[in-house]
Amino acid sequence: MVQATQAQPERSATVVAQIRNRVAADVDRLMGEALSSMLGDFDRLLARQHGRPEVQRQLDGLRRSTETLLDELEDIVHGVRTGNTDLVPELRDHLLGKARLEVSGRWPARVSPSARDHILQIVLEAVRNAQIHGRAKVTKVALRVNSRGTAIVSITDDGTGLAGLSGGFGLAGMRERCHLLGGTMSVGNRRCGGVKVIALFVKENLK
DSSP: OHHHHHHHHHHHHHHHHHHHHHHHHHHHIIIIHHHHHHHHHHHHHHTTOTTTTHHHHHHHHHHHHHHHHHHEEEEEEHHHHTOOOOHHHHHHHHHHOEEEEOOOSOOOSSSOOOHHHHHHHHHHHHHHHIIIOOOSSOOOEEEEETTEEEEEEEEEEEEOOHHHHHHHHOOOHHHHHHTTTOOOEEEEEETTEEEEEEEEEEGGEEE
């Protein structure tokens, strides 16, 4: 009887893992192939637009947005496959070799799936911007909670700064994700060079 009781959770876990893998594979196949095909289409269109800088600029912006969507899709598929809803382990996995991660002891051990997804994408988008657009050599991500119960997510880099482009590079989407969690976000140039992104949340809203 004890053996049967122990075997049932194992079988259930196996079935759940199989469903996760099947769903992840379907999403990756359908959406991933479509987005990859779109990137190829943008490349071919860009190659035909010599002497048309405005059209090239718009197509390049659409291509960058599609690349971001493909990156986010890969992150989602990875989360579905692993079943991981813990923010910190996911961040450590994604930021390995890309940014330093510091987590204070007051940061919640677990956050809701919604908070996990939104904060993960905010951080990853900021890190991508730092490396691709800001050409940063060092990027730091910090998660902490102050004495007033405010959860603070900060991303700093030593790159070239915003250069007056505060409305681009996915910042609108980052602010929207922050807003959906009841938070606020600020983005600005650092005095010592680079960019600092600060997202503020009520700690209890993340659970």
